[in-house]
Amino acid sequence: MHKIGFALICFLATFNLFAQEVTVYDAETGSPVANIAIYNRDKSKTSVSDLNGKANLDVFDRNEKITLKHISYQELETTKSRINKKGNRVYLDLRPEELMEVVMSVSKWEQQKKDIPQKIESLDAQSIAFANPQTSADLLQNSGKVFVQKSQLGGGSPMIRGFATNRLLLSVDGVRMNNAIFRGGNIQNVISIDPYNIRNTEIVFGPGSVIYGSDAIGGVMNFYTRKPRFSFTDSLTVSGNVNYRFATANNENTAHFDLNLGQRNWASYTSITYNDFDNLTMGGHGPESYLRNSYVVRENGQDVLRTNDNPKEQLTTGYDQINFLQKFSYKPNATWNYDLGLHYSETSDFSRYDRLIRPNSTGDGLRSAEWFYGPQKWFMGNLQVTKKGKNKFYDGVKITTAYQFFEESRNDRAFQSVNRYSTQERVNALSMNVDFENKKIGDLRLYYGAEYIFNKVFSEGSVTNIETNVTAPAASRYPDGSTWQTFAGYINGEYKLMPNFTLLSGARYSQVWVDAQFDTTFYPFPFDEADLITGAFTGSLGFSWFPRADLQVTLNGSTGFRAPNIDDVGKVFDSEPGAVVVPNPELEPEYAYNLELGIRKNINDKLVLKGAGFYTYLVDALVRRDFTFNGQSEIIYNGELSSVQAIQNAAKAYVYGFELGMEAFFDENWSLVSNLTITEGTEEDESGEDTPARHAAPTFGDVHLIWKNQKLKADFFLNYNGEIGYQDLALTERSKSYIYATDDEGNPFSPSWYTLNFRSQYQITSALKASFSVENLTNQRYRTYSSGIAAPGTNLIMALGYTF
Structure with missing residues (x-):
């Protein structure tokens, strides 16, 4: 009798275990999702979630494959037993097209994309995972809307609408990444952002100076990293991902791991990624001038030019990198939210490949025996406090404080020289932003705020005799201890004049201070310091109009500016063979004036046509031009007679073009x-x-x-x-x-x-997926415009990802 009772209890417990309701949540917000259709393969059994996200699974067998489907969410295939192991809770991710409906980059608050007159492109985590990029530079290039230049494998410098480098702005989780030494030459900082951690990337085309200030002339690239997920129950939830990727063109080995811990009021997200890249192999069909026929080795105290046994292998381009991210979120109630993010990225040394293939003056050898960047390091600590709720002056406020540390170095040695010249730069960057949202003024929504940024630059120079290992001081690249700071206020307004017509306008004033003290130990500068105070007013005005439900017309006029930074004012470096750039303490901001027209047509939800035309006029452009130093047009730099150049407000420029897109279903x-x-x-x-x-x-x-x-x-x-x-x-x-x-x-x-x-x-199971790609199937040998390194030849890429 006791055995029968025990068996009955076990049966009832088992029955109850697999008869419980499932609750379906939005993975981002934790809100219950209603009207989720749940069915088996032949749709003979069905269920639907109610307003509380709950659905009964009694009709399904324990291991029967079932599908959860909703028009706004990614489909999920699972079983009742798996759902039970997850505590009878299911989290669904929004479909990519739904994620693109809301953007944050124009006001730092959520806005409907259809109301924005500027062109914005969004790349969500799902599309990034499908593209499977090596770096965030490749992520931008894979979008098909951003051009990327590469001087070496460890790099990638975006170009948008005719502008690049310090005329484009990078931000991570709303924090400006551009610092006081962002240069006009190609920059590589985008590779410090780990693609595995990106939740969403928004690319703003055209000036964004109203919200982001200096540098946002050609566009803004905002990278929003993954947020910790709360549990939404009283118990701890644990989830995570393990990924591995291999590519043949550079023998890439990449490993990634992330872990999410969530309670109802707090959550933690931890991520680590390691990349190991070997030398990159170019394609087999293309210009022979791209081949790496020879390279330099040092033997018996002499530099020797060696023949490359495999000219398609680009010696030396390999490097490795590690990225770490730790985030904490605390939500004590529905009003307050506290978010802390700790980012760290570091590369090994990596060669600047275009300098290694530069010929000498006679054309029968190579100019450099060594030219490499030291480890590129980036750290950011970012604390954001968000308050939502009714207030006399706002409906939401964000206070964002951040500290960033940047380190980079350059090391070069001429062929047959024993002297290796090195410069090392470190930047400490502090920033604070206060941003408000006000939605209470009828059809008008206001966004306004203030920003303060402070950068301090440390720069050292040295020369090392590689035979004796004796190191002596040398000229630094920048004035050591120089500072760059800015204070600004802005206001942005969105007014819905009619249900199908929205106006967006904004204005910003920025004040910028530059202070640099020049060391005359190595160069007798005719000045002791640069003490610049400049101001800039920028604005924008545009509209989004739907003359019909399937037709959108946008028009936007905007201005952008770039204030001189430490790189412009105080740099000393070799810009090209036989030329040296010297400081110029008398500079003014450059301004851009932009006009953009966009059209989007939806034909029966089967064909979407998009087009945009733009024109940008740049005045007082900060450009490199011939200069004199103490009355001389040539000076000795690193042992070589070099013509003198400097950054000057010496040019005007205009850029125009068209961007076309089509989606057919x-x-x-x-x-x-x-x-x-x-x-x-x-x-x-x-x-x-x-x-x-x-x-x-x-x-x-x-x-x-x-x-x-x-x-x-x-x-x-x-x-x-x-x-x-x-x-x-x-x-x-x-x-x-x-x-x-x-x-x-x-x-x-x-x-x-x-x-x-x-x-x-391919989704092998609900937890395991595999990726397989082949790039450059016809093995073309090519270089993207202005790039020093040739692109990969045929490249086989394989990846596995496991979610737990």
Whole structure:
């Protein structure tokens, strides 16, 4: 009798275990989701979640495959037993197209994308995971809307609408990444952002100075990293991911691990990623001038030029990198939220490849025996306090404080020289932002706030005899101990004039201070310091109009500015063979005036056509021009007679172009996506004549044929770049003939190229997925415009991801 009773209890317990309700939550907000359809494979058994997100699973067997589906969320296939192991709770992720409906980059608060007159492109975590990029520079390039230049494997410098480097702004979780030594030359800081940690990337095209201040002339790239997930119950929830990726073109090995711990009121997210990249191998079909035929080794105290046994292997380009992220969130109630983020990234030394292939003056050897960057380090501690709720002056307020540390160095040694010249730079950056949202003034929403930023730059120079290991002081790259700071206030307004017509306008005033003390130990500067105080007023005005439900027209006018920074005012470096840049303490901000028209047409939800045209005029442009130093046009720098140049407000420039896009949906499985960008740009040269702009990218585009179902997504696509002939090359690019192909007249030019590619992702189980891609199927040998390193040849990429 006791055995029967015990068996009955076990039966009832088991029955009860698998008869419990499931509760379905939004993975981002933790809110219950109603009207989730739940069904088995032949749809003979169904259930639907109620207003509280609850649904009864009695009708389903324990191990029967069931699907959870909603128009706004990613489908999920699972079983009742798996749901039970997760505490009868299911978290669904929004579909990518739903994520794109709301953007934060224009006001720092959530706004409907359809109400924004500026062009904004969003890349969500799902699309990033499918593209499976090596770095965040590749992430931007894979979007098909941003052009990326590379001087070495450990890099990637974006170009947007004819602007690049310190005329574009990077931000991470709302914190400005640009610092006082962001330069006009190519910058590599974007690789410090780990693609595995990105929740969403928003790219703002055109000036963003109203919200972001200096540098936001050509565009803004906002990277929002993953947030810790709360439990929404009284028990601790544990989840995470393990990923591995391998690529053949550079023998990449990447490992990633993240862990989320969540309670009702607090949550923690921990992530670590390690990358190991070997030398990059270029393709087999293309210009022979791209081949790495020889390289330098040091033997018996002498530099020796060696023949490369495999000229397609780009010696030396490999490096490794580690990224770490720790986040904590605390939500004591529905009103307050506290978020702390700790980011750290560090690379090994990595060669600047374009300097290693630069020929010597006679053309029969190489100019440099060594040229490498020291470890690139970045740390950011970011604390954000958010308060929501009714107040006399606001409905929401965010206080964001951050500390960042940057470290980088440059090391070069000429062929057959025993002296290695090194400079090391460190920047401490403090920032504080206060941002308000006010939604109570009828159809008007106001966003306003203030910002303060302080940068202190430390710079040291040295020269080391590699035979004796004796190190002596040398000229630093920047004035040591110099500071750059800015204070600004802004207001942005969104007014819904009619249900189908929205106005957006804003204004900002920024004050910028630069203070640099010059050391005359190595160079007799004709000045002791640079003490600049500059101000800038910027504004924007635009509208978004829906004359019909399926047609959108946007028009936006905006201004942007860039104030001189420490790199502009106080830098000493070799800009190109035989030229040296010296400080110029008398500079003013440069200004951009931009006009943009956009059109979007939806045809029966089967075809979406998008287009934008833009025109930007840049005045008082900060450019590198010939200069005199103590009355001399040439000086000795690193043992070489070099012509003198300096950054000056010496030019005007204009850039215009078109951005076209198409999405075609044939059925539930098949779709076609295409993008095309055409950019033209001109700037004045020293004589006042118009010359091609350096950062106006060639015509580029892509076409993707995509097939997907619940388990498999596959993408066969073409990438294309147009030609830039010799006459259309910027003057500074013509002098770098060693990175370009040669036309029939012996002049350098950038050839057109295309690649055919395939990528796929397969959901093996609800927890395990695999990715398989082949880039450059036809093994083309090519360099993207202005890049010193050749792109990968045929590249096989395999990856596995496990979610627990």
